[in-house]
Amino acid sequence: MSNKRNLFIGLDLGGTFLKYALGTADGELLIKDKKPSKADESQDEIFNVIFETISELKEKAAEFDGQVAAIGLGSPGAVHFEECRLIGSTPNIEKWTDAPIRKRVESQFEIPIWADNDANVMAFGEARQGAAKGRKNVLCATLGTGIGGGILIDGELYRGTHYAGSEIGHVMIVHNGRKCNCGGLGCFEQYASAPAMVRNYKEKMQELGKTLPADIGTEFIFKQAEKDEIEAQQTIDETCDYLGTGFASLVNVFNPEMLVLGGGVAEAGEHFIEKIRKAIQEKAMNPALRGFEVAHAQLKNDAGVIGAISMAFEEYEKAK
């Protein structure tokens, strides 16, 4: 090995883009960009995008007087962390079924790679470089199309026995409630995700015989609420009430130091976060609320690549 400084590649694979970054051990990003992931072409094509990106970043590392010591990758789906391969399929990238990430990457490059579920990697990023920096017991939730999550216990990601844990969007908050595509009934994300929020709002408006633009999203609801529209305000209050139930249950079970909220819905601002905080405080047990904080995710769109870099760095150090 040369005396060049160690740099790390962070990859965040999604259905549309592969986000990538080159960073230092302490989380500084030297390069950050994204390119189409070609997720609907073929598994080989996706791997080619990944290989090409790694090659480019290897060259860039030399320009920064460094060398790539390890790679981290966040992927949709359940990831077998020890073997760094997909377990079965993921609805987000159909062609990615059983993808043998480590095997393929390490056959192309003599650089070790670690891969994990993308929500886990984002949670890891927030815990190491973001809102929960220095915290040990942390819940991270992403409020978007679904409710994704990552759980840190004693500073490390909790992955479950078969890498199938942390499905916080599938805590059932309404006994025998709405059918969820996971097979369960009354799951958290059926009531408090972005689509659920829009659905609740539309139902309210339909009942009143009011018409709406066709493709409204949660931004529309937040805007209407600012204009003092009662139905929008009620929808937001009800969403926060549902979020309170789901998160309070998790607080009673995990007694975490912090809940970090990210994702599109959480971008609605501090006022929204404050309402969620209040709902949790009303519903959770007092001993579990001692010192408990609710914080806004800090890394936004970079959480994935920063988490992947942090993971690559720490696993590389452990493996040395």
Add this chain to the structure above:
Amino acid sequence: MSNKRNLFIGLDLGGTFLKYALGTADGELLIKDKKPSKADESQDEIFNVIFETISELKEKAAEFDGQVAAIGLGSPGAVHFEECRLIGSTPNIEKWTDAPIRKRVESQFEIPIWADNDANVMAFGEARQGAAKGRKNVLCATLGTGIGGGILIDGELYRGTHYAGSEIGHVMIVHNGRKCNCGGLGCFEQYASAPAMVRNYKEKMQELGKTLPADIGTEFIFKQAEKDEIEAQQTIDETCDYLGTGFASLVNVFNPEMLVLGGGVAEAGEHFIEKIRKAIQEKAMNPALRGFEVAHAQLKNDAGVIGAISMAFEEYEKAK
């Protein structure tokens, strides 16, 4: 230190009895008994019962050619594990508020003591010597007056940031449902504990104008169900359905290897356990169910003292 073999004391403090045992490092019980805990007299009186018991067991240890190396104690309430003292009060033993267990015991005896919440200690017993022996990720639930629980992650008890975790009876399964004495709404134990089951049954019978003996318990309901009484059978089915919702949520979050069910209600037999197993399988996510088992607690009334002995032994070894 002499060459005598190391023995361990296990204590299980309750509102009525102090259960106690003397055992070996590998969990064999040499002595096992109980005496009134004098829980309603005073904190000093409770400590005197504990001191007296330790003195007696020290003498007995000598008779078994051994010496007491360490003591383990399970107590109701939240226990600060590092300092082995109660945090605040526990409804089960009013006089036990803030009890400084380690401080008092170690001022009387030159024997180290470790104390933890009784549900945690029972879970530890099942994980080391009972139904979940050798398992690493385990949920233990006690179905009784409430729903208590202990969670083992990677073989160790998960206690939460401020020793306030594992409150699985307070996962909220009915959004804004029945008021719980924890301050929450719709908690698991408001629907699936023994009193909740009796309440559900009574409501059903009242609706039908049927009279019931005054002080019925869950045994009565199980007996009636065996006699093919429809209302009793419905009550049991509904209870299992509620249990399915609460446990499936926990399975989706923890992806445990095993759920161990103990407590009075769980004694209803394999048929009841099988119904709960089925309800969980219907509601939880498939990846989280891979290899998942539901088992009946094995240690019954001894779980507390056996868990306390296992804990004393392991902590003693760690501290050496």
